[in-house]
Amino acid sequence: MTAPAINPLDPLPEIDAALRRLTATLGPDFGLPPSLADAVTYALLGPGKRIRPLLAWHACVAAGGEGARSLPSGVAIELVHAFSLVHDDLPALDNDDMRRGRPTLHRHTSEAMAILAGDEMLTLAFRVLLRQAGAAQLSPSLAASLADELARGTLAMIHGQVLDTLGVPDPSAPALEIVRLIHEQKTGALIRAAVRMGAMCSDSVTEDSLTHLTAAAEAMGLAFQIADDLLDVESSAEEVGKATGKDAALGKRTYPGAIGAEACRAEIQRLRAVTAQHLGALGPGAAGLAALSDQLATRTK
């Protein structure tokens, strides 16, 4: 008898319900004016893969906890992710009109609203976490640790966007070194935060399991971003729901641009092995996270 196949997307209904619960209470619980609540809801509830809340959920399970304990963290990280997309899409930055097959928020509303809604979502991420402490669903000490982890990941993400959009301090460094630094910060840091925050929500997390999960998160985050770069090179806009080939058009540094598509595929395989090794050390509880990380590294859209 073989173990039943694990579907890493199983927690999606609970994650989506938590996001919808938040958007339903933006006015009454958080005081948002209706126009702002609409903008935040549009940005947060658009079609998305909820990768970061899923990572937090499965990391919590991998660390021996109930996945649902990760939901406040998952919602907070998704808010930060959504904020970053809204601001990155602005005309002064990536100037994108479409995102996930829909108009970007500044095209849907206005540039002013997109700036303010992004600021709102970033702040709301911290408020959502810290309110849970007030409601005694998390200890104040855990809430402070989670918020600090979230702030660290968010800062690194912004640093990555600065380097990617406005240039690196030393443009003469090797291309691979530059692109790895940008990816580790722009995408990797929030994936790392998602996994660590999820794990920290488990009462039975240990230093050792957190170390393995952090190393796995760093490897899977880089594999995910390399796979994303490959998709941008090889897919059509119709398939991924946003403009493609755009990285090259913008002169942005990508992994395929630095080392070629073939070497990218080999690097993804190497990173998958690193991920598997660290997750293997955690026992069968990590199977969901392993299945999710495999999907991220091999996705085709």
Next chain:
Amino acid sequence: MTAPAINPLDPLPEIDAALRRLTATLGPDFGLPPSLADAVTYALLGPGKRIRPLLAWHACVAAGGEGARSLPSGVAIELVHAFSLVHDDLPALDNDDMRRGRPTLHRHTSEAMAILAGDEMLTLAFRVLLRQAGAAQLSPSLAASLADELARGTLAMIHGQVLDTLGVPDPSAPALEIVRLIHEQKTGALIRAAVRMGAMCSDSVTEDSLTHLTAAAEAMGLAFQIADDLLDVESSAEEVGKATGKDAALGKRTYPGAIGAEACRAEIQRLRAVTAQHLGALGPGAAGLAALSDQLATRTK
């Protein structure tokens, strides 16, 4: 023998030193790329009155604490205040070229950098507070409470900017009601947070003193904003270092526009009496905060 006159600006050197300590460690401690560290430093260390860190300091003293205990909170609030100015000045919002007698950040650098530096300062505010808990200068529980208070104030400030820039849900409401709501949120909420956070940093704060300080903060915040509106109407640009008469030009709602300059001056006097009454209940420790709030309500530039 009379009591020595209190100069509420006495803590300014310690506040400025704390801000400079932060900007000196943006690279090594927080990982900012040099260009981003320069932008944050420009926005944070420009000529400013440091009103919110001063409020936190004097509120801490009023609640029986050492003023210096408020410094992490004061730095965090100043970061949020500086972030809000940078984003509010953007072309899509107030489109201001000058601030405090210097080019605004997006004129000094670029719009992309101003958006990202604002995001950075907002996130950094939470990280500064929560790191103090890690360094054991604040208990994790206090750090979580302070961060929650900061998030609440920041959300309300953003809501006020949405209402001010993009319109209120019911434009047919009485003008005074609308302008009071906008001021309470856009300016008042962060002043309230500054006072409450400062007080919470005192080990000997009580529920009763926090209630009086909160009520005093709400009154002084509104008086401060009405005085600011009057200044905009009555001063020249040279005196205040930024464009004046601009509120009216932008069709923004102001207190003088709603009730006239004479009634504004009467309302400021009424609010000063409310502030004095609440601070009077706290005893002589509140003298610094009382002197500061008087300066805010009677400033001429």
